[in-house]
Amino acid sequence: MKINTDLIKFESGINLESGTKLESFELMVETYGELNTDKTNGILVCHAFSGNHQASGSESGWWNEIIGPDKAIDTNKYFVVCSNNLGGCSGSTGPLSINPKTNKSYGKDFPNVSVLDWVNSQKKLMDYFAIKQWHMVAGGSLGGMQALQWSISFPDSIKKAGIFAAAVKSSTQNIAMNEVGREAIRKDKNYMDGEYLDNNVKPKNGLKTARMLGHITYSSESIMDQKFGRKFQDINSKVDGTVDYEVENYLQYKGEKFSDTFDANSYILMTKAMDGYDAASKTHGDLELAMSDIKAKLLVVGFDSDWLYPPKRSKEIQLAAMNVNVPCSCVILEGKQGHDSFLFASDDYVNIIKGFIESV
């Protein structure tokens, strides 16, 4: 599989939904496979809240199970593009970047970004590749929201949208969970009102707590029972002495790892973008009106074990599409990983994605 990683600069900048303009911006982009001469085989994949441009091709590829040679999104046939979202912390312009006006990192002053801003920045990326129409835009969770928004914002530029474990807007409970995560970060003494970079510290504890909570919401009660049960952690592999159960050790480990790599201001920005998304925000809450101009075919997949974006959220997308005569299929798969199920290949999931991509 041919992999290219590039930092692409967009000199014309971007007008953000918040009203702020970034005079220029960069996107960290990774591509898999090759663009055909007609430029008709492009597939954009959008990452979820904590993902980045590394969708496949290495151990850190967040969608390794789905993207690759002969996989559901087959890189022998398609040119797959993934970029780190604006405001992220994996190379694209974000809180860690230098603000040209101050010559210091943006930090907490990085302007608010939204799902719409991401889609608009990805449209510029599409123009950079001189692709006229994506064969598909796909993603799970917050990535699925971007795929949905693509079909609404640029109806002629997208043939198909794969919307997995997603919703037309964040639920009250989603916002509540995110706020607990943000509060953990803000209350870390190293957060320093968002100016931790200037003080050469990092609110690692807050990030870690936020991530531990996150992992609970990405899983489910029965999945945690199956995976860990009430088993005690082996004494030789405890991350620290306070740990009793395997599940504690797991959350400690995952939280610690995340807090090493993720930026706290990005965390706050990304979760705020997730909370703020509403596909019907431009149509005064009228979802059907918002979706009425969609020309893409939609595939909506939900997972039974997902309680963060449960199946009824998927059905809501399907129903609104059908009410305005937009072609849309919807399946609810069992999913063994809760909300995270969209990341993992199962036969049914792979077959339905493959069939959708290949369909005429």
Next chain:
Amino acid sequence: MNISTSQIIKDWVPNDSKVIDFGCGDGSLLKDLINEKNACGYGVEIDLKKIQECVVKGLSVIQKDIDEGIQDFESSNFDVAIMASSIQCLRNPHMALRRMLRLSKQCIVTLPNLGFWKCRLHLASGKMPVTPNLPSSWYETKNLHLCTIKDFEKLCEDEGFAINKRLFLNDNGAKGLLSSLSPNLFASEGIYLLAKK
């Protein structure tokens, strides 16, 4: 579904209709309706393998157990709802029919006739019928609510459904004279176009 049944359904669906096909199977009928009648079509199916076949055909298909309710779809304003050879597999056929007529102006239903003379012969010989239209043994069949033509039309009357069209086929899939004269005895399948009175 035999060729004549699907042809009759296609003939009854007006051009440019918004159609929902309950129990759409592999989506063959839906695909024809889209290609030949310019229909805006949606399929409902419970079997994931069949759903995958529909998706490959480029169809819009929704995974759903019809018995668990189709009330959600009432806001979708369909012109025609189709239930071909599926009504007898439902736990609550009468509820499904009521709901179909709530979400759609018209409804096309096809059903096997248990009153067909060959079925009666099987029963007279003391056995459950196995015919081309009822091919499975009693222990394998998905059919829960088999009925005769008379039974079905009585239900339509009781429920207040108008039968706008009806057609009867013999077991060659043809519109024979006998099956139209005495459908309860000679039709192996009935095809109905229902509407609310």
